[in-house]
Amino acid sequence: MTVTQPAADPADLSAYLAVHPAPVMAADALIRDEAGRILLVDPSYKEGWDLPGGMVDDEEPVAALERELHEELGVRGARVGRLLAVDSMPKEVYGRSQVACVYAVHPRGPLPLEELSLQREELRAAEYVPEREALSRLPEPLRPRVAAALRASLGSHTAQLRQGRAVPVDLRDHFALLPSPMMAAAALITDGRGRVLVAEHSYDHGGGSPYGLPGGMVHAQESPRRGAARELAEELGLTGVPVGRLVAVDSTPARSYGRALDVHVFTVGPLSDEQAASIGFPDGEIVAVHWLPPDEALALLPVQIGNRLRYGLRALAAGTVAHLEGGLPQPGSPVGVPVSRRPPPGSASAEEPDTAAHVDGRAVRAKAFTAAAVLLTDAAGRVVLVRAARDQDRAAERDSDGDSDWVLPGVAVDSDVGESPREAARRAVRERLGLESQDPVGRLLAVDWCPSRPAGGAGARFPAEALYVYDGGVLDDAEARLGAGPGPWRAVPARDLGGLARGAAAAARVRACLAARERGTGAVELTAGHPVEG
Numbered sequence: 361m362t363v364t365q366p367a368a369d370p371a372d373l374s375a376y377l378a379v380h381p382a383p384v385m386a387a388d389a390l391i392r393d394e395a396g397r398i399l400l401v402d403p404s405y406k407e408g409w410d411l412p413g414g415m416v417d418d419e420e421p422v423a424a425l426e427r428e429l430h431e432e433l434g435v436r437g438a439r440v441g442r443l444l445a446v447d448s449m450p451k452e453v454y455g456r457s458q459v460a461c462v463y464a465v466h467p468r469g470p471l472p473l474e475e476l477s478l479q480r481e482e483l484r485a486a487e488y489v490p491e492r493e494a495l496s497r498l499p500e501p502l503r504p505r506v507a508a509a510l511r512a513s514l515g516s517h518t519a520q521l522r523q524g525r526a527v528p529v530d531l532r533d534h535f536a537l538l539p540s541p542m543m544a545a546a547a548l549i550t551d552g553r554g555r556v557l558v559a560e561h562s563y564d565h566g567g568g569s570p571y572g573l574p575g576g577m578v579h580a581q582e583s584p585r586r587g588a589a590r591e592l593a594e595e596l597g598l599t600g601v602p603v604g605r606l607v608a609v610d611s612t613p614a615r616s617y618g619r620a621l622d623v624h625v626f627t628v629g630p631l632s633d634e635q636a637a638s639i640g641f642p643d644g645e646i647v648a649v650h651w652l653p654p655d656e657a658l659a660l661l662p663v664q665i666g667n668r669l670r671y672g673l674r675a676l677a678a679g680t681v682a683h684l685e686g687g688l689p690q691p692g693s694p695v696g697v698p699v700s701r702r703p704p705p706g707s708a709s710a711e712e713p714d715t716a717a718h719v720d721g722r723a724v725r726a727k728a729f730t731a732a733a734v735l736l737t738d739a740a741g742r743v744v745l746v747r748a749a750r751d752q753d754r755a756a757e758r759d760s761d762g763d764s765d766w767v768l769p770g771v772a773v774d775s776d777v778g779e780s781p782r783e784a785a786r787r788a789v790r791e792r793l794g795l796e797s798q799d800p801v802g803r804l805l806a807v808d809w810c811p812s813r814p815a816g817g818a819g820a821r822f823p824a825e826a827l828y829v830y831d832g833g834v835l836d837d838a839e840a841r842l843g844a845g846p847g848p849w850r851a852v853p854a855r856d857l858g859g860l861a862r863g864a865a866a867a868a869r870v871r872a873c874l875a876a877r878e879r880g881t882g883a884v885e886l887t888a889g890h891p892v893e894g
Contacts, residue, residue: 388413434477733770
């Protein structure tokens with residue numbers, strides 16, 4: 361009697377399985393040596409070379425493969441890794457249906473040929489050969505099966521085959537099976553003191569170091585930014601802290617992990633004291649965190665992770681994104697490329713704006729901000745100042761040496777929309793003081809070159825800034841016109857600028873502009889607020 365349906369009783373189920381027709385199964389091993397060559401064996405019972413392995417008895421496929429490696433080659437303790445390919449053969453080929461599996465197998469250490477103990481009644485020889493030669497030695501249908509397994513070893517999928525040919529899949533499955541790099545997201549977390557967070561992990565980052573940046577692998581259904589947010593919650597318990605902008609992408613070639621890895625580095629913070637105090641370790645991957653000045657963090661981190669921090673901080677200060685490979689900046693990356701590696705001036709002519717050299721040259725050119733400000737005084741000759749905003753008058757903010765944060769009304773020039781410095785000055789009058797757009801912006805009083813300066817360690821620097829200062833004239837009714845403005849303002853006598861203007865350079869800049877207005881002889885050239893002699 362043929363049993364067609366299993367019963368619920370375990371004893372009946374065992375009886376059903378004992379008589380149920382089933383295909384035969386084989387399990388083969390894809391083994392490489394240190395040079396990446398593939399181990400082939402020459403069976404004595406059939407023509408052509410083969411992968412190590414054999415038929416599965418009444419056992420699991422992995423157990424069968426471990427048994428075959430020991431019986432055929434004398435190999436013990438090899439780690440049977442992931443399933444690379446499954447190939448089904450109809451009964452018309454060998455008289456019975458067959459399922460053949462190919463696994464990635466990793467010996468515990470080097471496996472030289474002379475240490476193999478061949479089962480002579482089954483194997484004539486064994487040899488390591490390069491991929492191309494290995495495929496040429498293998499017979500049909502083993503050749504396409506192994507070729508598919510080799511392709512699968514480059515990605516994350518398992519090749520599903522029928523007689524060595526890929527089983528057709530729909531478009532969504534096709535994209536899911538494509539080989540692709542791994543992707544990770546890391547967080548460059550800072551606090552209000554300019555320190556960076558170094559995570560002490562429960563695992564080794566290489567070279568025995570447990571130190572790294574928080575983060576982890578990006579899942580298939582999320583973006584790198586969402587992956588970073590999820591990792592912050594899982595590793596540090598930070599759920600209410602937004603992930604900031606991308607500052608670095610570091611690509612690691614496949615030779616390091618067997619598969620290429622792209623790491624996206626995002627800024628997080630600065631964290632408040634309360635946020636920093638709320639950090640915990642929910643999933644146990646991180647066991648401690650260390651808040652360190654950037655240079656001390658670099659000394660603690662492994663080299664490649666340290667370079668992600670180094671160039672990420674530089675990109676954060678410069679407003680750019682660092683393109684790294686193996687932790688090193690690449691041509692076309694605006695961060696950290698030495699002058700000796702930059703395309704020489706004139707290497708790409710203006711007549712060839714789309715050449716690679718021209719594009720790379722634009723990318724690695726040193727960058728500078730451009731801003732515009734307006735000098736206005738009231739009827740008593742006092743200078744109108746406003747509270748410094750985070751996104752305007754960066755030069756004044758950088759050279760602050762006290763608690764004062766008052767600056768000339770100004771904004772960054774929005775060159776992306778074609779705005780000129782004079783147009784930006786008019787916008788500053790509207791946005792910072794609430795005055796109507798028809799209020800005049802007069803002649804240029806000064807151009808102040810605010811040099812680049814360090815931005816907290818690790819070689820990071822704020823870009824230089826060119827600040828255009830225009831004459832906004834005299835407001836006879838300043839109290840009435842500015843009283844309903846969008847933010848705080850004050851009128852300051854010139855003699856008191858040193859105690860109120862944000863930084864010595866800002867005070868010197870205002871005084872130089874007042875003098876230029878009084879002389880009426882044209883704009884003056886300044887560096888850090890002081891006239892340039894020449």
